[in-house]
Amino acid sequence: MVTLVNLRAYWRFVRVLYQFFPLIIAYWRDRRKYFLFGGRRSVDPETQRERADRLLDSLLTLGPTFIKLGQLLSTRPDVLPPAYIDVLTSLQDDVPPAPWAETRPVLEADVGEVDEVFDDFEREAISGASLGQVYRATYEGERVAIKVRRPGVEDLVEADLRAIAWLLPILLRFTDEARSFSVSNLADEFSDTIREEMDYSRERRMLGEIRENFEGNDRIRIPGAVDELSGERVLVMEYISGTKINDVDRLDEMGLDRSDLAESLQRIYLQMIIEDGVFHADPHPGNLSVAEDGSIIFYDFGMSGTVDAFFQDKIVDFYIAVANQDIDGILDSMVEMGTLSPTADREVMGQVMELAIADVRGEDLEQYRVQQVIQQVEDTIYEFPLRLPRNFALIMRVATVVEGVCVTLDPDFDFISVATDYLSEQGYREEGVRQAVESAGDQLEETARSLVTVPPKLDDVLDRVKRDDLTVQIQIDDEHDVLDQLAKRIAYSILAAVGVLSTAILYSFNQAPEAAIVAGVITLPVGLLLYRSLRRKRGVRARPQFTRQEMRRRRDE
Structure with a gap:
């Protein structure tokens, strides 16, 4: 089996190299602006978009693994220019399902004979994706949806991951030093992500946790899993039908308030990210439906993420800073989250953020959308390369997609207003005000102390200068005898x-x-x-001054 996978990997490597090498050269030219010789090269957005379209075609040609790779790349503005991100965002994981004759052995190996286990089973898949497909059936009198891993996809994914690993050193030779770190980490992240998404037992755990977090909330419906029939390759869950969330005509016929639906969707995601720390990360319209009672139905938890307490706090700080148009607060939260380099020019970045907010204000100064702010941030991130934390990249993608769905429901939807109300209701804004007051109090106390202590010291220094009696003593600490x-x-x-x-x-x-x-x-x-x-x-060597061991030794001393 290993030999077959290796042989397949070699063949896939040749195919991948054939598809990607012209794009690698073009991307290198886009980044470097030079090619062997000649003057400065200017690449216009239209040229980048043409190359992005070619990249999209290559990903679709190479199949399931690379469709998933394209979806991940669409969340990484630290790796690709905005023109590429725009094109890849349209990439949908919509693949014709495998024939029933090929899928049946996978299903029956995990759950048993189909006709014996289920009361009724529809052989025609109701949806297909690159890694799996979904069927409809009846189990113990209840309608269920059965998600089955695509036959043979494990070997294909493993071969493709090896091919990507072999291609990576070639890619890095054409990537600038600042971005090569992000590309290397992206490759590792992708291998983990796609393996997690193929593991339906993990999806079942995430589905169950999120469902439990919203227990008692009538604004959201999440299908429950049938544990006795679910495993790594098969996930059986409650079947809940509804109207696609972007079918606005049908929603109007149902008499539902689309503005209320948009607000509900936004609040659900705010709770997932800020309160619960675990979230559904693929909120495109195909995974969201609306029930007759106006509750929002969530499907497909294969792409999901977690947020630790530190990031939750920083996301709150970011939202509050955007709501308050606090440029310094926005930049500080971005630096603390690791999405902006501490060495970036704050004045330039501040101007970018001011322009981003000004661009989206419109006639009403309170009306601006976070999607456009994030777009400006993504453009800036590409100009100041850094590595985005994995789940923060997912959060950025979720924010933009959710905001797009909300605007489809209500063209006048105000994301910031809803987020501000939510943060106020949960007490976050009051906490921020309290901390700001405490910080201002501390600064006032220090200022008052300085007003008492500084003038006498300053007067003494000025007297010394007047008498030409001011000396400056400099001491060089050379405990390692470097100068000697x-x-x-x-x-x-x-x-x-x-x-x-x-x-x-x-x-x-x-x-x-x-x-x-x-x-x-x-x-x-x-x-x-x-x-x-x-x-x-062998050269002058000094002990590193800022290693953890050295700092610990100095602290102990």
């Missing part, structure tokens, strides 16, 4: 050079051979001392 070693080597080098030159001059003129011999004898020990100094240390 450098001084010795410089001295040995000068003496050795003078000795060699003197010996050469005396010998060349042949007037005092004895003097040349004496000069050579005197120079030899100096040369040995210089050689010994260089050989023993």
Whole structure:
């Protein structure tokens, strides 16, 4: 089996290289602006979009693994330019289902004979995707949906992952140094992500946890899993039918308030991310429906993520800063989350954020959409390369897709207003105000103390300057004798050079051979001392000052 996978991987590698190599060269030219020789190269957005379309075609040609890769790339503005992100965002995982004759052995190997286990089973799949497909059946009198892993997809994915691993060093040679770290981590992240999505037992756990978090909430419906029939390759769950959330005409016929639906969807995701720390990460209209009573139905939890407490706090800070149009607060939260380099020019970044907010204000200064703000942030992230934390990339994608769905439901939907109301109801904004007041109080106390202590000290310094009696003492801490070693080597080098030159001059003129011999004898020990100094240390080495071990040692001392 391993040999077959390797052989398949070799073949896939050739195919992948054939598809991607022209794109790698083009992408390299887009980034470097030069190609072998010539002047500065300017790549217009239209050219980038054409290449992005070619990338999309290549991903679709290469099949399931690369469709998933394209979906992941669409969440990574730190890896691809905005034109590529725009094109890949349209990539839908909609693949014709495998024939029933091929799927049946997979299903029956896990749950048993279909006609014996189920009261009724529809052989025609109701949906198909790159990794699995969904069937409808009746189990113990209840309608159920059966998600089955696509036959043979495990071997294909493993072969493709090996091919990607072999392709990675080639790709890195054409990638600038700042972005190569992100690309390497993206490859590792993708292998973990696609394996998780193929594991339906993990999806069942995530589905169950999110369902439990919303227990008693009548605004959301999540199908329950049939545990006794579910495993790694098969997931059986309650079948809930509804109207697609973007079918606005049908929703109007049902008499539902679309503005209320948009607000409900936004609040559900705010709770998932800010409160619960586990969220459904694929909210496109195909995975969202609306029931007759107006509740929102969620499908397909294969793509899901978690948020730790630290990121939850920082996301809250970000939302509050955007709501308050606090540019410094936005930048601070982005730096703390790791989405913005601390070395980035804050003045330039502040101008970008101000323009982003100004662009989306419109006539009403309170009306602006977070999707456009995030788009500006993504553009800036590409210009200032850094690695996005995996789940934060998912959160950014969720925010933009959810906002798009909400605007489809209600063109006047105000994301910030809903988020602000939610944060206020949960007490986050009051907490932020309290912390700001405490911080201002601390600063006021320090200022008052400075007003008392600084003037006398400043007066003393000015008196010293007036008397020309001001001295500045500088002390260099050289506990590793670095300067001493450098001084010795410089001295040995000068003496050795003078000795060699003197010996050469005396010998060349042949007037005092004895003097040349004496000069050579005197120079030899100096040369040995210089050689010994260089050989023993192999360059000046100082102990790292900021390693964890060194800092711990200093703290203990």
